[in-house]
Amino acid sequence: GQNIDQPTEMTATEGAIVQINCTYQTSGFNGLFWYQQHAGEAPTFLSYNVLDGLEEKGRFSSFLSRSKGYSYLLLKELQMKDSASYLCAVNYGGSQGNLIFGKGTKLSVKP
Amino acid sequence: KAGVTQTPRYLIKTRGQQVTLSCSPISGHRSVSWYQQTPGQGLQFLFEYFSETQRNKGNFPGRFSGRQFSNSRSEMNVSTLELGDSALYLCASFETGGSDTQYFGPGTRLTVL
Numbered sequence: 001g002q003n004i005d006q007p008t009e010m011t012a013t014e015g016a017i018v019q020i021n022c023t024y025q026t027s028g029f030n031g032l033f034w035y036q037q038h039a040g041e042a043p044t045f046l047s048y049n050v051l052d053g054l055e056e057k058g059r060f061s062s063f064l065s066r067s068k069g070y071s072y073l074l075l076k077e078l079q080m081k082d083s084a085s086y087l088c089a090v091n092y093g094g095s096q097g098n099l100i101f102g103k104g105t106k107l108s109v110k111p
Numbered sequence: 112k113a114g115v116t117q118t119p120r121y122l123i124k125t126r127g128q129q130v131t132l133s134c135s136p137i138s139g140h141r142s143v144s145w146y147q148q149t150p151g152q153g154l155q156f157l158f159e160y161f162s163e164t165q166r167n168k169g170n171f172p173g174r175f176s177g178r179q180f181s182n183s184r185s186e187m188n189v190s191t192l193e194l195g196d197s198a199l200y201l202c203a204s205f206e207t208g209g210s211d212t213q214y215f216g217p218g219t220r221l222t223v224l
Contacts, residue, residue: 021178033212035215035216041217042115042201042216042218043154043201043215043218044215045213048212053210080129087153087154089154093113094206095142095159095161095166095167095207096205096213097143097144097159097160097161097166097167097205097213098144098156098159098167098169099144099154099156100156101146101153101154101155101156102153103152103153104153104154108194111196
């Protein structure tokens with residue numbers, strides 16, 4: 001199958017940096033997305049990687065290594081509002097409408 | 112632009128009944144995808160529609176069906192509801208040929224008793 005693996009839970013301190021890893025099967029890879037989902041809300045788009053390297057967007061950055069089947073989401077200067085689930089999703093070709101999601105990483109930010 | 116809207120937001124049904132959920136995409140988006148989210152399985156792809164045609168279907172039984180109208184609005188239907196169908200059903204729309212980033216609606220929380 002096309003398993004997307006990411007840690008179930010992480011805890012970090014306000015103001016710190018946290019890295020959330022995601023590994024996936026490389027065959028058929030066509031792009032990787034990161035979404036943030038607060039409890040009881042819809043997922044919101046954070047980043048999209050299709051080429052190797054780092055994409056930076058303010059406090060959030062996302063990295064991709066296609067050959068290793070590996071991505072990470074880096075959150076800097078953590079704030080309490082960053083407490084949420086972070087979802088890694090991969091498109092395996094065909095249309096972009098079919099995303100395979102990991103089960104999400106629940107991040108808790110402590111004061 | 113208004114975001115993706117879904118109706119109803121909450122629904123309670125009993126086993127054996129059927130349900131229809133509605134999704135209105137972002138204006139200009141012609142592609143709509145549906146996902147089921149449960150605590151145990153996470154987000155799972157149901158199906159995708161583009162220009163009234165189903166382009167992809169996930170690994171769900173035939174009780175789950177959908178359609179898309181000429182104005183890009185989409186509906187999904189679940190017949191003969193089972194307890195395990197209790198979930199958050201999310202609709203996402205995107206602009207094919209653009210960034211293809213999917214934007215999610217708030218979801219419909221379905222509870223089957």
